[in-house]
Amino acid sequence: MEKRQVRNNIRKLRFYNNEMTQEQLAEKVGVTRQTIIAIESSKYSPSLELAFRIALAFDVPLGDVFSYMSENESI
Amino acid sequence: MSYQEKNITVSLASYLLIVGYYLVNLFQMLRGGELVSARLFGLWATVILATIIVNIIASILTNILLTIVEAIKAQKYEEPRFIADERDKVIELKGIRASYIMFSVGVLVSVLAFTFGQPPLVMVSLIIFFAIAAEIIGDISQIYLYRSGF
Numbered sequence: 218m219e220k221r222q223v224r225n226n227i228r229k230l231r232f233y234n235n236e237m238t239q240e241q242l243a244e245k246v247g248v249t250r251q252t253i254i255a256i257e258s259s260k261y262s263p264s265l266e267l268a269f270r271i272a273l274a275f276d277v278p279l280g281d282v283f284s285y286m287s288e289n290e291s292i
Numbered sequence: 293m294s295y296q297e298k299n300i301t302v303s304l305a306s307y308l309l310i311v312g313y314y315l316v317n318l319f320q321m322l323r324g325g326e327l328v329s330a331r332l333f334g335l336w337a338t339v340i341l342a343t344i345i346v347n348i349i350a351s352i353l354t355n356i357l358l359t360i361v362e363a364i365k366a367q368k369y370e371e372p373r374f375i376a377d378e379r380d381k382v383i384e385l386k387g388i389r390a391s392y393i394m395f396s397v398g399v400l401v402s403v404l405a406f407t408f409g410q411p412p413l414v415m416v417s418l419i420i421f422f423a424i425a426a427e428i429i430g431d432i433s434q435i436y437l438y439r440s441g442f
Contacts, residue, residue: 248377249380251379252380260441260442261379267378
């Protein structure tokens with residue numbers, strides 16, 4: 218089976234939302250800043266519920282925030 | 293360093309102190325050839341009670357100190373926001389798993405020591421040692437996961 222990884226566009230989305238800080242996003246979705254850092258750097262894959270909360274915070278569909286792509290594929 | 297990391301570090305320090313105290317006393321007894329049940333029971337009771345009490349006190353003190361430090365930093369009192377989110381819970385579960393593996397190995401070693409002719413007092417002493425060592429391994433693995441950015 219092809220090896221895939223959960224990638225995200227959180228950094229880009231924060232930039233397009235008035236340079237929202239990691240702390241502000243963390244507060245909006247109810248987690249710590251460290252968790253946002255871990256998700257942003259693809260070291261931690263969030264639960265489905267948290268993924269939906271992050272998408273809601275940016276007011277975009279889930280697919281615009283997260284993608285499931287092969288390791289050598291770029292976003 | 294997050295609140296959880298600080299809390300785990302304090303817990304780790306207290307477990308290290310307790311295991312140090314336990315080993316020093318145990319080796320003194322062994323060297324003096326005084327592995328008598330009455331003294332050993334006293335040591336076990338002290339260590340088990342210390343593990344419970346020291347951890348509770350350390351946890352309360354950490355909470356109070358962190359609230360004070362946060363208030364000083366922010367120049368005003370703010371409701372403490374020590375939330376544990378899903379990542380903290382996953383890290384905690386991984387720590388508990390590491391603890392259980394360590395404790396299982398410890399129990400196996402203790403039972404093997406008994407099987408190969410060691411007295412029951414040595415077996416129970418080893419089990420108590422491995423119980424505290426398991427907590428230490430759990431704390432270390434949690435700190436490692438936090439530090440590695442998991």
